[in-house]
Amino acid sequence: MSSRSRSARPPVLLEAQVFIALQKLADALNQEAEQLLKAHSLTGAQYNVLRILRGAEPEGLACSTISDRMISHDPDMTRLLDRMEKRALITRQRQKDDRRVVKTRITAAGLDLLKGLDEPVCELHRRQFQRLPATRLKTLAELLDQVLRREIE
8 A cells, every 4th residue: 555545534624623622622621620629529410410400499300301401411310319419419309299200409508519619610711711802702602502503504
């Protein structure tokens, strides 16, 4: 085989370059967030559940709804919630009107933990995106939202 045929690679699509850049960026940003959360004995998934449940107060949510709202898919939501319940960060209660539905709610301890993380997480995000002026950050958010919604014009 000639060196020409071995080195002949198809051109890398712009979309592939963007995909790889987004994956690398997401990983780097996530690692920084995981380090912050680890100091509070939380994983990113647990933090995400707490944020989702804080937004659903006081009604709480069914496990499937929490799963649907997660940033990253967790294949074993029940086990994740079990660990959080053991730490008294959440409670779960079977509904009387429909025994199939178990509502999950954040506890006062979960709310306190989140409240203590609000400012450090905001500061982390400020540092992560400090090189982008607000107008460009807004444009980036809009572009990413378009990609997420698959509504590119």
